[in-house]
Amino acid sequence: MARIVMKFGGTSVGDIERINNVAAHVKEEYDAGNEVAVVVSAMSGETNRLVSLCRDISAFHDAREYDVVVSAGEQVSVGLLAMALNKIDVPARSWLGWQFPIMTSSVHGSARIQDIDTQSLEAQFADGRVAVIAGFQGLSPENRITTLGRGGSDTSAVAVAAALHADRCDIYTDVDGVYTTDPRLVPDARRLKKISYEEMLEMASLGSKVLQTRSVELAMAHKVKLQVRSSFDDPAKKKEVSEDGIAGTMVCSEEEIMEQEIVSGIAYSKDEAKITLRRVADQPGTAAAIFGPLADAAINVDMIVQNISADGGHTDMTFTVPNDDLPRAQQVIESMQDTIGFAEVESTSGLAKISIVGVGMRSHAGVAQKMFTELADKSINIQVISTSEIKISVLVDADYTELGVRALHAAFNLDGGDEGAG
Amino acid sequence: MARIVMKFGGTSVGDIERINNVAAHVKEEYDAGNEVAVVVSAMSGETNRLVSLCRDISAFHDAREYDVVVSAGEQVSVGLLAMALNKIDVPARSWLGWQFPIMTSSVHGSARIQDIDTQSLEAQFADGRVAVIAGFQGLSPENRITTLGRGGSDTSAVAVAAALHADRCDIYTDVDGVYTTDPRLVPDARRLKKISYEEMLEMASLGSKVLQTRSVELAMAHKVKLQVRSSFDDPAKKKEVSEDGIAGTMVCSEEEIMEQEIVSGIAYSKDEAKITLRRVADQPGTAAAIFGPLADAAINVDMIVQNISADGGHTDMTFTVPNDDLPRAQQVIESMQDTIGFAEVESTSGLAKISIVGVGMRSHAGVAQKMFTELADKSINIQVISTSEIKISVLVDADYTELGVRALHAAFNLDGGDEGAG
DSSP, rough: OOOEEEEOTTTTTHHHHHHHHHHHHHHHHTTTEEEEEEOOOOTTTHHHHHHHEEEEEEEESHHHHHHHHHHHHHHHHHHHHHHHHHTOOOEEEEEOOOTEEEEEOOOSSOOEEEEEEHHHHHHHHTTEEEEEEETEEEEEETTTTOOOTTTOOOOHHHHHHHHOOOSSSEEEEESSSOBBSSSOOTOOOOOOOOEEEHHHHHHHEEEEEETTHHHHHHHHHHHHOEEEEETTSSSOOOOOOOSOOSSSSEEGGGGGGOOOSSSEEEEEEEEEEEEEEEEOOOOHHHHHHHHHHHHHOOOOOEEEEEEESSSSEEEEEEEEGGGGGHHHHHHHHHHHHHTTTTSSSEEEEEEEEEEEOOOOGGGGGGHHHHHHHHHHTTTTOOOEEEEEEEEEEEEEEEGGGGHHHHHHHHTOOSSSSOOOOO | OOOEEEEEGGGGGHHHHHHHOOOOOOOHHHHTEEEEEEEOOOOOTTHHHHHHHHHHHOOSSOHHHHHHHHHHHHHHHHHHHHHHHTTOOOOOOEEEEEGTTEEESTTTTTTTTEEHHHHHHHHHHHTEEEEEETTTTOOOOTTTTEEEETTTHHHHHHHHHHTTOOOOOEEEESSSSSSSOOTTTTTOBBOOOOEEHHHHHHHHTTTTTTHHHHHHHHHHHHTTTTTEEEEOOOSSOOOOOOTTSSSSEEEEEEGGGGSOSSEEEEEEEEEEEEEEEEEEOSTTTHHHHHHHHHTTTTTTOEEEEOOOSSSSTEEEEEEEOOOOOOOHHHHHHHHHHHHHHHHHEEEEEEEEEEEEEEEGGOOTTTTHHHHHHHHHHHOOOOOOOEEEEEEEEEEEEEGGGGHHHHHHHHTTTSSSSSOOOO
């Protein structure tokens, strides 16, 4: 017997048929003798509909009332799923955020979970009942409904799993796990059996939309084993489960991954643009003078590279922004020319960022060189390089995205069947 | 300054424009210096949508989960209305049933309000804020969401008004008051300024759908002054308000109506059918033997008339049912012939019930005779008569409905402008 938290997103509960399919998944775990808590999102499209209603009333609305309106979506789906479970003889009841309660901060619209009283849930388990929990919502100290921000149901699930000391938190999505890269781009991409929290964080923030970054951070902090699985499997059919019982991809501590690959995956994001400031005064406060106004304009700056000062007292500064934000970013920078004191500004759009991610590269010299050589062999020009402990990112012309990702995928031996890194 | 509860139904909050219009109505009362609580229903169509989702999951669903799902409708509308009020500088916040709480019985789907803790509301008023309250919902002693049954928001509003000792409870609907009869049938029908609770109950149960019967009963028990008003008025325009400040129709105690008309209104309902049992054994238990099986079959029996036994030990029994239920009612009766012991059964469909209602008829002899004479003058044959203290109902051929209603409306001096009975 295990204690399991299962999480289903909006697409998985998008209509009655899918809700019944989710109930069948839950029944399978329940019938196997497990203690099960299920966290669900609003039916797909519903949160958007509710958000639109709020916007139609007023562009500047009270965030507390916004939370009252949008949390109604999850309220509907937990009620329906509890009904669907009861129908197939799985005793279940719904729980709303205010009923445990799931206590959060008072920051409406993006509240943080502070405490979950698990007493009622433990009582449910003792009675052999499944708890169906509304994701995304909680209760403020002022006794008002809060929400955790878009995609917050992943975070709810991990928080519930941590509070319950669950053996596993299964995140059911519309993909069947985490892949070495985007399978639409590289047909040879293979599903990873295991990936470390750190790698998942890099993959998530690099554009792999499987898990919300915040939920991975929370899982890492509380050592919650996350499993990414597909909700569209037919639960009646026998699933492909590896020898160690993993159906999708397990996100866990590095130590639990026996033989670590050097590189676990290749991430990419298109639609990048870069801006270079020539001959910037190389003195304290320059970076703040540049990036402060950009942050104020809500422009998301990603890679920042500053070259070593070539002449006395000047340097070149390059940074990337999303393509769409390029015109605004240029405007901001140009308006600051006198303050910042640079000679000229250059910008290039239509770029892509390709990154290799893997905790194994820490202990392996030559990973970067291998990456650069491989790209050079394909005549792909690297425009900007940025690295972290477990990641190397390069900026290239977006036309070379597919070519670069495929070359790197092969070079780091990621091609192959559904073998996994574990 | 007065303390006012305003109630708006689903049609009144059916879209963003209408919600803004409701906010304008509220602002008017707020700006006049009143303490205002607003009770709202779900946006029109929303409750039906949620009920359908429940039915699609299962025909036999847990009533507790049903309440979780359908109460989400009011949750959305209170949040939106609070936003709309804040936008026009009326400080407001939403309140859900569990937040006061509004305590109810545990009978999910048709719970009864037991207690309303008004402490938070009083604090709102002290702060000069408007309370926007979700109608139709409450909290059970088991800390679960309950609903009051369809149309329950009227009841919520009256209960809140009673708990707050409000000066008035204004029910905004899609009509601008209670009329002497259906204005579609009688163009000369006039709006009543005042009507007593007792008369309103008779009018409501006779098919005038302005107010939910239960809310009128509750208002009568707690002496809550109800005012029926139109929500489609433009609040910016000066409204027709009578000398005593009534904009629609006031439902109040008989004593508050100075000069009582003999007859206040004419109600009617078409689609009635009657069944007569000939030569029923005139002995104790016969009525129970007839109406028990009909109640078991969920057939709604309305008028029941039993003639005095003509011969030794036998009587004729007549009762009415809705046209649609006639075939089933006949089937039930025929299957009981041996048990009940009647000679034969006759039935007639296509009938209508016309009723005159008025507390004044208590003290006026000859009202019944006047009614019967008037109908006879128009050659309308009366098939069944039934009376209460403040009502006389007759059953006639449905083809004569308009003729009969119009004749009685004129005969009892109800024709005329918007004069009112007050």
